[in-house]
Amino acid sequence: MSRTVAIIGGGYGGSAVAKALDAEADVVLIDPRDAFANSAASLRALVRPDWAGNMFFPFDTLLARGRVIRDRVVSADPGGVILASGARVEADYLVLATGSSYAYPAKPSADATGEALDDLRRTHHELSGAQRVLILGAGPVGLELAGEIREVWPDKQVIVVDPTEQLLPGFGAELREDLHRQLKEADIEVRLGAGLTAPPSTGPGLAASFTVATTGGGEITADIWFRAHGVHLNTDYLADGRLTTRTAQGQVRVTETLNVHGHDHVYAVGDITDLAEAKMAAYAMRHAEVVAQNIISRLRGEQPTAGYRPAADPMILLPLGTRGGVGQFATPDGPAVVPAATVAEYKGTDLFTGRFAELFGTA
DSSP, X not given: OOOEEEEEOOSHHHHHHHHHHTTTXXXXXXXXXXXXXXXXXXHHHHHOTTTGGGGEEEGGGTOSSOEEEESOEEEEETTEEEETTSOEEEOSEEEEOOOEEEOTTTSOOOSSHHHHHHHHHHHHHHHXXXXXXXXXXXXXXXXXXXXXXXXXXXXXXEEEEESSSSSSTTSOHHHHHHHHHHHHHTTEEEEESOOBSSOOSSOTTOOOOEEEEBTTSOEEEESEEEEOOOEEESOGGGTTOSSOOOOTXXXXXXXXXXXXXXXXXXXXXXXXXXXXXXXXXXXXXXHHHHHHHHHHHHHTTOOOOOXXXXXXXXXXXXXXXXXXXXXXXXXXXXXXXXXXXXXIIIIITTTTHHHHHHHTTOO
């Protein structure tokens, strides 16, 4: 029986699937990058460039049997994929794990580790010389960036602006009140219900003084700004419809077993799925467990039984530097708010670096 599994994308979900199947199948992992980037650590990598190397894990340490192809998939069909190089990879099973793109510095824009580190060093230099920092977006990324900046540079002025009226909508009052308290204690100014009438005159991440007007009639003067909003799903390779039809949002429709609709040998994980849940690394890795179990069952001639259902309550771990932050876990008894010390223990201290060092065999 042929046992080739082509995994498109080596992010959180794709790398976990590849590792889980390495001993069971002929794994082919396809990704344009030379290393896995733990984007949860990218904001700390920006403010601490001497630490930045910790967020990258070379793909060549991930698999013992499988192989990694450094290329980009431009089209997929039920029998395999076509690469940007023109080559074709035939596969018995496909796993779509291409994730999403996000504004730099939350996710690296370069595919090569060396270039990504150079970008972070350049932006760190720009940020170091700026006294007033404007962050557009008060979601988890924007707030985490503010916390990282404040911890390294306690004297900088940090302003976060967002047109929404509430921080972390969908979470409980206790968590949001604690978040407001910590932001105030850190002297991070948050302006909600306010957008900009026009974008800053300079590009993001470049030090140059500017003044912008807000929709509320005020003005903000800053020396550098960052965008912390806007997600693009990486599903362009499905646009030709040879494998599946995407939703209006560009997502891939999946079943409870995480099969792509209409295909019992094609799966999808992570941000690109149409599952009604936040797009988080933790969920992508849970998807990976389900997909790996189901493919292993099929390889053994058994009926796949592993299923996935989004949690009834949202979860979050939002560090504000290495010691602060807010969090919520989903429990059988409902959502449980956790203190800053727990957020630091689970995420804030090392931003999952240890977990991925184990996965990639570099611990």
